[in-house]
Amino acid sequence: MVREQMAAPRWSGAPPVRDSRVLEVMRRTPRHLFVPAAQMSSAYEDRPLSIGHGQTISQPYMVAKMTELLETRKEHRVLEIGTGSGYQAAVLSPLAAEVYTIEILEPLGREARDRLRALGYKNVEVRIGDGYLGWPEKAPFDRIIVTAGAAEIPLPLVEQLVPGGRMVIPVGPHWQTQILKVITKGSRGPHDFRVEDVMPVAFVPLVREKKDN
Numbered sequence: 001m002v003r004e005q006m007a008a009p010r011w012s013g014a015p016p017v018r019d020s021r022v023l024e025v026m027r028r029t030p031r032h033l034f035v036p037a038a039q040m041s042s043a044y045e046d047r048p049l050s051i052g053h054g055q056t057i058s059q060p061y062m063v064a065k066m067t068e069l070l071e072t073r074k075e076h077r078v079l080e081i082g083t084g085s086g087y088q089a090a091v092l093s094p095l096a097a098e099v100y101t102i103e104i105l106e107p108l109g110r111e112a113r114d115r116l117r118a119l120g121y122k123n124v125e126v127r128i129g130d131g132y133l134g135w136p137e138k139a140p141f142d143r144i145i146v147t148a149g150a151a152e153i154p155l156p157l158v159e160q161l162v163p164g165g166r167m168v169i170p171v172g173p174h175w176q177t178q179i180l181k182v183i184t185k186g187s188r189g190p191h192d193f194r195v196e197d198v199m200p201v202a203f204v205p206l207v208r209e210k211k212d213n
């Protein structure tokens with residue numbers, strides 16, 4: 001998976017993943033334990049897979065690319081929006097000090113929490129809720145990664161970044177192509193940030209209403 005999909009992606013225009021720390025974590029993280037049993041034999045294929053509730057675990061290449069773009073360091077506190085299976089959080093776990101991750105769909109969030117605990121990911125905390133609003137009690141964060149497509153850049157998330165912090169986020173209309181963006185926060189208040197476009201991507205939508213169970 002790492003040799004064929006990350007280092008030399010066949011997908012035209014996809015920039016290779018070169019960060020050796022990211023490639024090493026991709027080699028070590030057991031993706032087959034994050035997909036439903038029926039999908040296990042496809043776990044290392046170059047595509048997203050269904051994880052139930054209409055949601056998907058992202059394509060391995062995309063997980064690696066977004067992780068590389070995040071430029072996480074060992075001392076960082078990282079926030080992820082869209083826990084899904086918990087795989088992206090597991091990939092971030094050895095690269096950061098603390099990983100906080102928010103999932104809006106309660107059954108998915110609970111499953112991911114149990115799975116991460118069972119696999120021994122001790123520095124990951126899962127919360128059920130609307131990630132658009134971030135996690136104010138745990139803010140600020142050095143890094144934020146959003147793994148669902150946002151209609152616009154969520155300002156509460158920008159506000160919860162440290163000065164100089166980075167956010168990786170797909171932005172664009174729901175169910176169409178989004179643009180993967182890297183946001184870099186400045187030091188002159190919440191509206192001081194720079195936006196860099198990386199490449200077109202397709203994510204499930206970042207939804208707003210909290211689903212009450």
Ligand code: SAH
Nearest residue numbers: 082084085087088103104130131147206207
């Ligand atoms: N990172 C995941 C895949 C994410 S799929 C993994 O590694 O498996 C996108 C996820 O975002 C879905 O589980 C979806 O339910 C969740 N989501 C959508 N809108 C959200 C919101 N506002 N807050 C938190 N999670 C959200």
